[in-house]
Amino acid sequence: MTEPTDSPIGIEVNWSQNGFSAKLRSRLLSALDRFGATKIEQIGLDAERQVATHRAMTDAHLELLTAAASEVGSEIRNDPKLAQKALAAFARAERQTENIHGSVVAAIEDLRDHPASDVEQEDAPEVLDPDFMNRWETYAGGATAEAVRLKWGQILASEIREPGTFDLRTLRIVDELDRKTAVAFQTLCEGRIGGSVPNLLRNLSPVEISDLEEAGLIVAGPRFILPEAIDAPDGSRWWAFSNASVGILISQKNPPSLLEVVKGQVKLPVTTLTQAGRALSSIFSDNEDAAFRRLFEILDQDGVGAVKFGWVVDRTLVDKARPD
Structure with a gap:
């Protein structure tokens, strides 16, 4: 696909400010072209997301109606039920178009508010997978509620950022989620660190956990993270649990009572996300940094210094006694 230019696309998006990579821009523009969104009238993305049927769609409807009337005009005149069916079909197509465009606008807003890095893998595709687009279009076409349009817009934005995140099975799982389970999963993800959530950060009932397992978003059964054992410069021994920027140290001499130590290794119980859960x-x-802060506060309840919190600098945790 040829590299897109900076010409207007009908929706106000500041490409240079967002710093999108060329391939990401190509994927977005190909999606907009597919859904006719390049012809949506200018709208304020900070205002309410109310997308009227754009002029091109209206013109297309008129042309289609004219052609249909010419082709089956006599049949419609003689069969009022057929005329009603035809009008219902056009109305349904118009609603689906409005739903899709509403979801596309939500995707653009999400990309604008959460721009991706301009560093991208060389083998990243320039267009989205057609199977994904076909299935996404089906689901987004039924998104009459604003919250549902937002969800499918966020999914499209995520796929544009990182193609292959949502496979067809994951799209089906997301479509079948009821609102209660979806809210429970979002609550669970507030404590997500990587592909799992420390059980100490779960704020869900056993029934909600069971619902998430049944929905295919989390793995059933106990799972554990085994933090890495390290030696501090003063000779003390710790277990380190961190991401690329922040983490905690757990004392091997006096570990928190909330954690189990088995054969000299501390075990941090976690809830693991499935592939579909990670995609969603x-x-x-x-919220990983915030999750580490919360985990530190929970483990450090007794205040005896068995846990330290800090930032990772050159693979060394810089101690910070308590978060700001």
């Missing part, structure tokens, strides 16, 4: 979690804000 990508539409939520990244």
Whole structure:
């Protein structure tokens, strides 16, 4: 696909400010072209997301109606039920178009508010997978509620950022989620660190956990993370649990009572996300640093210094006694 230019696309998006990579821009523009969104009238993305049927769609309807009337005019005149069916079909197509465009606008807003890095893998595709687009279009076409349009917009944005995040099975799982289970999963993901959630950060009932397992978003059964054992410069021994920027140290001499130590290794119970769960979690804000802060506060309840919190600098945790 040829590299897109910076020409207007009918929706106000500041490409240079967002710093999108060329391939990401190509994927977005190909999606807009597919759904006719390049012809949507200018709208304020900060205002309410109310997308009227654009002029091109109206013109297409008129042309289609004219052609249909010419082709089956006599049949419609002689069969009022057929005329009603034809009008219902056009109305349904118009609603689906409005739903899709509403979801596309939500995707653009999400990309604008959460721009991706301009560094991208060389083998990343320039267009989205047609099977994904076909299935996404089906689901987004039925998104009459604003919250549902937002969900499918976020999914499209996530797939544009990182193609292959949502496979067809995951799209089906997301479509079948009831609102209660979806809210429970979003709550769970507030404590997500990588592909799992420490059980100490779960704020869900056993019934909600069971629902998430049944929905295929989390793995049934106990799972554990085994933090890495390290030696501090003063000779003390710790277990380290961190991501690329922040983490905690757990004392080997006096570990918190909330954690189990088996054969000299501390075990941190976690709830693991499935592939579908990891994909769906990508539409939520990244709260890993906040999750580490919460985990530190829970483990450090007795205040005896058995846990330290800090930032990772050159593979060394810089101690910070308590978070700001």
